[in-house]
Amino acid sequence: MSDVITLNNVNKTYRRGREQVHALDGIDLTIQQGEFVAVVGPSGSGKSTLLNIIGAMDQPDTGQVTIAGQETTTLKEQGLTRLRADTIGFVFQQFFLQPTLTARENVLLPTLFARQKHLASRADELLARVGLAERANHLPDELSGGEMQRVAIARALINKPKVLLADEPTGNLDSQNARAIFALLDELHDDGLTLITVTHSEALTSRAERRIHLLDGRISDD
Ligand SMILES: Nc1ncnc2c1ncn2[C@@H]1O[C@H](COP(=O)(O)OP(=O)(O)OP(=O)(O)O)[C@@H](O)[C@H]1O
Ligand SMILES: [Mg+2]
Structure with a gap:
């Protein structure tokens, strides 16, 4: 298996008034193609x-x-946008669908920024x-929360990403809709997609092959 993500001694500090918040403190991490990783830890530990x-x-x-294979610190904004569009799919707790676009149009949205162009047939x-x-x-307001999240997952997959990142993907869903999302993530993982999810859900964490525990911006257990 090949490494798809590597972090070496990564630090991130936020300023809050006079206070410095050390959100990430010397993170070393390697994730291989095809892994299913759950990032867990208390609120404010640096997961997002x-x-x-x-x-x-x-x-x-x-x-x-x-x-x-691309070192991000050497890239400018345009290079980062390209790398994101070609390599990464994102799913968020709040779905972030465009309210004036249909499900199909939402799914096609990321193709505007990608090198590879796709037909509407791939969205379908x-x-x-x-x-x-x-x-x-x-339109999104004609869909349930679970359906909106499934549109968001389809949108995240349109550019055939190597890695799917999901921050609390079932945080706004009831348990039945959450189960449908878990099953979908399992299927995508079986197909070889690298999945990295941040979650408070034990049901989702238990499906991952690897758990990374964060505490105060450090990996306390891996
Ligand atoms: N834009 C920002 N400006 C200032 N501080 C920030 C910013 N983003 C995050 N932080 C701080 O950095 C720390 C880590 O935040 P982060 O959002 O990564 O935590 P988290 O583990 O995702 O928490 P949660 O489970 O509540 O989502 C927290 O102390 C947070 O307040
Ligand atoms: Mg968070």
Whole structure:
């Protein structure tokens, strides 16, 4: 297996008034292609900060981050946008669908920023994959929370990412909808996708092959 994500001595500090918050404190981490990783830890331990850095949405203050062989600290904004679009899919607790676009149009949105272009047919394949073939022309407010999250997952997959990052993907869902998302993530993992999820859900954590515990910006257990 090959390494897809490598972090070397990554540090991230936020300033809050006069206070310095050490959100990440000397993180060393290697994740291999195809792993299913759950990042867990108390509120404020740095989980979202870590995920944002792994996804090149945020840069560390010091240290090195390599994503699919590219060192992010050497890239400018345009290079980072490209790397994100080509390599990473994101899913968030709040779904972040565009309210004026249909499910299909939401799924196609990331193709605007990617090098590879896809046909609308790929969006329809993905919507079918997540069980929403019949909902392609619906607007987000015509969908349930679970359906919106499945649209968001289809959107995250449209550019064929190497890595899917999910920050509390079932945090806004009831247990039945959460189970549908767990099953979908299991399937994607079986297909070889690298999955990294931040979660408070024991049901989701128990499905991962590897758990990374954060405490005060450090890995306390891996
Ligand atoms: N933009 C920011 N400005 C200032 N401080 C921040 C910022 N983002 C995060 N922090 C601080 O950095 C620390 C880590 O935050 P982070 O969001 O990564 O935690 P988390 O583990 O995801 O927490 P939660 O489980 O509540 O989502 C916290 O102390 C937080 O207050
Ligand atoms: Mg968080």
